[in-house]
Amino acid sequence: MKKKLTSVNYLVLLAASAFFIFPLIAAFEFSLRVNKGKSHGFENFRWVFQQGGFKTNLGVSFRLALLTAVAVLVLMVPTVVYLHLGGGRWKRMIEFICLVPLVVPVISFALGVGTAFPVFLQSTVYELSFLYVIVSLPYTYRALDVGLSSIPLMTLVEASRASGASMRQTLLFVIIPTIRSAVNGAVFLAIALSLGEFTLAVLLHWDTFPTWIANISQGHILNAIALSVVSLVGAWLVVLVMAVAPKSLRSNKTQEATS
Amino acid sequence: MKKKLTSVNYLVLLAASAFFIFPLIAAFEFSLRVNKGKSHGFENFRWVFQQGGFKTNLGVSFRLALLTAVAVLVLMVPTVVYLHLGGGRWKRMIEFICLVPLVVPVISFALGVGTAFPVFLQSTVYELSFLYVIVSLPYTYRALDVGLSSIPLMTLVEASRASGASMRQTLLFVIIPTIRSAVNGAVFLAIALSLGEFTLAVLLHWDTFPTWIANISQGHILNAIALSVVSLVGAWLVVLVMAVAPKSLRSNKTQEATS
């Protein structure tokens, strides 16, 4: 049985890879075309960096991502922990509420929620962060919920309490370190969403990196592709740092512990 | 300790509700305003249904959602099951691949992937379904993965094999019924994404319900809000049917079983 599955796995892997990697290679090849496709070079990229607004808009997007990440960290982590400790009574309702942003098309948010926001919030690009927190809610909640469900939370809390720790100490010393990968996942999801979001930014008439790319790309298709590759590689770097760094830190610690 | 948590829970619930419910109520109130806000009525809604393209574009979006759902069902379910049975070797790599659509901004997909697609696919609006399958991959994979991880899959498969069942019978009779809520979740996520997606449709110049709404709303802000409420209520109905129907079926079955 195992033998058969292995070859199936290879096929699956190949198919999945082709789905992503072929388009990526094609896009990269496109981005290198210069002289109307007659030769290859990095000129498109150079052109990209020289466009006005590159730094500004990338800066806005990164600040939005940071703000969203902080909001998720500060609002969501304690909330989901409290829900888990308080028993399952509210979980169903909260889960339902967290599904809402999934079923409400983003466009409805832009129009409906946008108009209902207090004016002082609407006057700054950072209103987007509020919307991003809401839109990412189904995913961030789910990530934290899965993380907390996979640990014996109640026992750990009681063990910590019995050892003499306050709830604050328990949260900081025991719970957060234990679900750190879930917390990282939630924050990462929020960041990825903030960096790439287009609909809300465009409909609420704010300039972010994605809307700037869409703008710039009108009539400059090759350059736009190069830009998409750049933003893609940039985002990849963020993932890699976020995904690999904690793991290597952890394995260092383990090595130290077992040596 | 429990007492304290309960009141915290209430606060959390209130805050979360306010986040969604206040804007929704505001939007609904807005949508009822007629005569430049001097009185209330359902005229905006009537106007919405009378606009050209309402049915056509909603139809396109629903067909896209259906196609995406079928693709997820047929491609993803067997794949993830096979991955789980074949041991954890590929899981990490597949998980990484499934993260890619998260880190690649949708806009990059539209530009990079769009240009790399075969032309015959690009000639129809249903090319969007392919992109929706990819974009929803992180969530659908995760839903199925969590579902399969929460059951003793290997033991169930071996129990079924020892009982004399083939792998096909095992998949149909044992595995899929057991992870049905995860399968429903994955399909539902794909449908919700397809119904609400805006960026890809707009950038690839296809007309779907969300792009039609955005179009219509230019200059008709109140009507646009009414529309957003309509689409929102419609989407809610879809969720409710999907979320409640299987559950009530199940509880009927349970009642029958225990009577």
Add this chain to the structure above:
Amino acid sequence: MTEQNRVSVQLQGLRKVYGDAVALENFSLDIAPGELVALLGPSGCGKTTALRILAGLDTDHTGQIIINGKDIAGTPANKRNMGMVFQAYSLFPTMSVLENVAYGLRVRKVDKAKRDARAQQLLDLVGLGAMGKRLAHQLSGGQQQRVALARALAIQPNVLLLDEPLSALDAQVRTQLRDEIKRIQTEVGTTTLFVTHDQEEAMAIADRVGVMRHGVLEQCAPPQEVYLNPANVKVAKFVGAMNSLPAEVTSPTTLRIYGQTVNLRVGEGGTPTSKAGMALIRPEQLTLTHGDGSGPASATITNLTFLGPLTRISVRMTGDSSVLFIAMPSAIALDFPTGSTVNVEIRATSVLLDF
């Protein structure tokens, strides 16, 4: 490593209700300084509730909790200075074994050198001195529970609370760790409450065993006492295996059972009010002799179950077809194959009557 922290515990009239269900009813228990009391009962009997009330993890109850003469019912769990060991998986997964053991001192702001030294001392005590740098998941289940014990003792607790600490472990590890816990508890001298559903475990480890049924403490006495002189019929039937033999009351102090005269023991139920009942006799209080199939105690062997040192023999009584179990040393049981005809002899000095 005898420690000075010897306290007495008095639980008085505890009552705890969950919704409509009474989890604990008029529960009173005194534990002497340094004593180990085991609460024994099936799941749902309230034993864990009693322990959690003492720990401060279950709060909505009535009754007093007196430690060294002071009522601590209002003190929150983290101020009670109790050491607690849970059923399983309670080690903090991101901390090393040493950090786990030192945790209680860390939250008490003891400085690192001092708390690490103390933690190392405790790890040595539980036989894991070399494992301090491991993480919990690198240990076996038995080792994890040893660490949990060390963590509970590191804070020099007033009381040590053990909530089914062995029930998730393999039979062999369970027996070994049970003896180890007993040794450590004797050495450290901490007053201890141990909760378990396993009779043998309770018997083997406790100075006194408290037998609980439906939220009520039926008897609390040394293990031999509970087993050999159960306070009432409920305890007698719950603890250990028990045969019920039809008995006639022949005098206020004697019974007649299968033609044999046996002394009647009067339990909490008082003297019998009827002339007949079921006498409660343990399998090892019965023995067999070869028989000829006649007489009131005649029986046939229907089954033998080999249990190592003892063999359990089932016999069917010729007269009333009732089935009795007899526990015999295996070497002697070899003389009694299945199907042979025997006489059942009662070797009990006195028995309880269920009337």
Add this chain to the structure above:
Amino acid sequence: MTEQNRVSVQLQGLRKVYGDAVALENFSLDIAPGELVALLGPSGCGKTTALRILAGLDTDHTGQIIINGKDIAGTPANKRNMGMVFQAYSLFPTMSVLENVAYGLRVRKVDKAKRDARAQQLLDLVGLGAMGKRLAHQLSGGQQQRVALARALAIQPNVLLLDEPLSALDAQVRTQLRDEIKRIQTEVGTTTLFVTHDQEEAMAIADRVGVMRHGVLEQCAPPQEVYLNPANVKVAKFVGAMNSLPAEVTSPTTLRIYGQTVNLRVGEGGTPTSKAGMALIRPEQLTLTHGDGSGPASATITNLTFLGPLTRISVRMTGDSSVLFIAMPSAIALDFPTGSTVNVEIRATSVLLDF
């Protein structure tokens, strides 16, 4: 409900390797039609591997699997017609209890009325006749394993395979279900292989017990035989509790232990090659008499552990300070309090020597 499907099983020269580790080495075992063999050993000894190879769930192995004279090594798991019960949680959660039991017949395309009737019959057999419409999660752990047993038997399997079916259950349920499985297996008469790490379980349930260590079958014999006449020192030390007493070889057939002469039993290891060694004597083969502190068998009681019918007494020998365990009926043990001076007497007819 005796069924006709009685087959013999022969496993011949099985060998299985995982990477560098040998899980099973030259494993041969014959099971007679209707016999129940228990494989007993610690985790990782290869017992589960042997069962899984027989089930067809582990395939990369060498050696023959012969059922009723036919080698089935190439047959896939779903064509072997074996009934299997797993450690836990193997019921299909979305099917009712009846549907679970009928599943094997359903995939064999037996029509619904017929398979439901058969499933109901099996549920009655395991004492759950009224539970057919429940779902698995509405049953207790013990009930779930009964259903799993009914499911395994519903297909009238050639062989019944039980992979630690009781290890996830509570002690009391475990004992009860163990006796139940034995009764049902005797009634149905299916050839059965039972895998366990619990000695008492293996002893109580099996016609023969196969003792495994490191992938090797050390002895396969009736329980009494394994316990009372272990084939070699390894089996003797692994099965049951065992004391090691210093012994002198005084003749080819006798030993001298603490001044007493005991017959030497020659195991698989052959006659002793040295003049001294450790004699292996079980706790119940030792007994105590009150002593005056003199003589080679003089000892002091250091601890008593009450275990219900038996009490385990630890003594320290006056001469060499070694610690011995003695198992005594609890009623007799009352005469020997901690600290008293005793003489240790050996009551074994013959003993193995570890030399």
